[in-house]
Amino acid sequence: MRFEVSKVHDAIEQRLSTDPATARAVLDLAEVVRYVDLDGGRPANLLRLGMVIDALGRQLAEEKVAVYAVVPRGLLSDGDLTANERMVIRRWADDGLVEVLADPADRILEVADLLGLPVLSRVRFDGFAGRYPWLTGQPGRLLAPLPGLGGPVLAPRVGRESTPAAADPSPDGARLLARLWRCPDPECSSFGPMRVGRPSGQPPPTIRAGVPTCPRHDARLADAGPRPPAEVLAVRIDGAVRQRFVVAADQPVVVGRAPDEPGGVTLGQWLSEEARRWISRSHVRFEVRGADLVVHDISTNGTGIRPGGSMDDNVRISLRRQARVVGPTDLVELYPGVHIGWARNWTTGGVAQPESVMAEAPTVTIRLMPH
Numbered sequence: 001m002r003f004e005v006s007k008v009h010d011a012i013e014q015r016l017s018t019d020p021a022t023a024r025a026v027l028d029l030a031e032v033v034r035y036v037d038l039d040g041g042r043p044a045n046l047l048r049l050g051m052v053i054d055a056l057g058r059q060l061a062e063e064k065v066a067v068y069a070v071v072p073r074g075l076l077s078d079g080d081l082t083a084n085e086r087m088v089i090r091r092w093a094d095d096g097l098v099e100v101l102a103d104p105a106d107r108i109l110e111v112a113d114l115l116g117l118p119v120l121s122r123v124r125f126d127g128f129a130g131r132y133p134w135l136t137g138q139p140g141r142l143l144a145p146l147p148g149l150g151g152p153v154l155a156p157r158v159g160r161e162s163t164p165a166a167a168d169p170s171p172d173g174a175r176l177l178a179r180l181w182r183c184p185d186p187e188c189s190s191f192g193p194m195r196v197g198r199p200s201g202q203p204p205p206t207i208r209a210g211v212p213t214c215p216r217h218d219a220r221l222a223d224a225g226p227r228p229p230a231e232v233l234a235v236r237i238d239g240a241v242r243q244r245f246v247v248a249a250d251q252p253v254v255v256g257r258a259p260d261e262p263g264g265v266t267l268g269q270w271l272s273e274e275a276r277r278w279i280s281r282s283h284v285r286f287e288v289r290g291a292d293l294v295v296h297d298i299s300t301n302g303t304g305i306r307p308g309g310s311m312d313d314n315v316r317i318s319l320r321r322q323a324r325v326v327g328p329t330d331l332v333e334l335y336p337g338v339h340i341g342w343a344r345n346w347t348t349g350g351v352a353q354p355e356s357v358m359a360e361a362p363t364v365t366i367r368l369m370p371h
Contacts, residue, residue: 005047009088011357012050015066016097018190018203020177021232021246023068025056025164026112028105028121029089029098030072033081035122037147044080046088050357052120052145055152057356059163062349063242067120068111068203069097070104096189099203099215107206107215109135114173114204118143118164124157140165176204176212181221183214190214191221202227229288234343237270241349247286247293255340256283256299267338275335283334286326295332296323304333309341 017023032052033044039051049069057065071093076086093100101107105123109132112119119125122144129135135142139159145152156162169177180202183191190203191214205212205221212221228249235243235255245265247253255265259282268276280299287294297303297319305317308329316333317324326332332340 005084008047008050008358009085011359012046012053013088013092013097015050015053015064015357016069016092017066018068018096018099019066019201019246020115020169020204021230022066022244023115023117024060024062024065024166025067025118025120026108026115027052027067027069028108028119028123029069030075030104031122032120032145033075035145038145038152042080044078044085046081046085047358051152052154054354054356054358055145055148055154056120056164057351057354058151059154060349061240061351061354063240063351063354064244065354068115068117069099070108070111071098071100072104073100073102076100094189096201096203099190101215110206111204112141113170114176116167116169116173118166120145120154120164134167138165138167141167172207173204176207178227180224180227181205181212181214182224183217183221184219185214185217188214188217190216229291231288231293232343233286233293233340234346235265235267236339236341236346236350237267238337240351241343241346242267242270242351244343247288249288252285252287254282254285254298255334257281259283267334271335271338275338278335279338284332284340286340293326294323295319295326297321299334306331306333306339309345 029049033046033048035048036043038048053067056067071089076090092098099107108119109125109128113132118141120143125135136158139156140163142157143154143164144157146155154162154164181191186192206215213219214221230246230248232244232246234241243265245253253263253265254261257268257276257279258266261282271279278301283299284303285296285298303319305319305324307315307327309331328342329345
């Protein structure tokens, strides 16, 4: 069972991100791991995080959704968690996958406001609506995990909209995300050397008296220059969004059946046998050049461009070892039904049953909500 639990923790780890480009919601980790009604088990259990991530994926109808988790420092020494669970959370913090703070409530809302993300928490955040009007004015921005048939569901605090709602980054968020920041602590996992130069990797700074500040070290951040351009793309296969990925000015990305290149996007698990035979191991390479997104065909069988997303084969453009600028509504077609485009153009993931991070979990009892 210990091996199974470790595999689930590893699967959950792949869904944690403080990257503004990939996170789909801000999550209050302490509230989630202590919500006994989700499984009727022990007072605190890190596996509940996986259950709530699955709930987010189901309600967004999308594969591989990531959450921006904020953790109270006290959880790292919480005796209700196992020693292994505490070690895992510390590792996540050291790797910059979660934020650990003394009092996370304000930071949870700040991140959601700066990035335009929904919040997953049982806390109502009474008293914060004056600073963050969307708490009471935008359905789908504050959702509480609750027990439901087949696993947790996300219930809205305002209105009836149960689909997690996103918005544009706030004006402050847009300004902060246009720059890179450096923490004076060289080992900072959020704003240290590891993150400077990763265009989409840095989380948003916190604002203290109008000054960008490291939330972990409470230190003023130095401006490290403009953030290189980056684009968030999504892979859609047979109408279902399977994965999002980021292409940045200094971080090209190869997509294919099973690319060998570091950071490559692997599609093989979702492809039909015929599609697997057609799509090359490394099929296309995306890169950002100035303001343009460019796709290079590096395949054996070629790649298509569907201008404006049109399915009319008469306007389809074929690439054979060529490069082309991808327009904001164009689709890159690796095979019929296998498309890549800007993530913002697809409002629904279209996945009825997203892959669960809990697939390797030991059997748990789910408390069902009565009708």
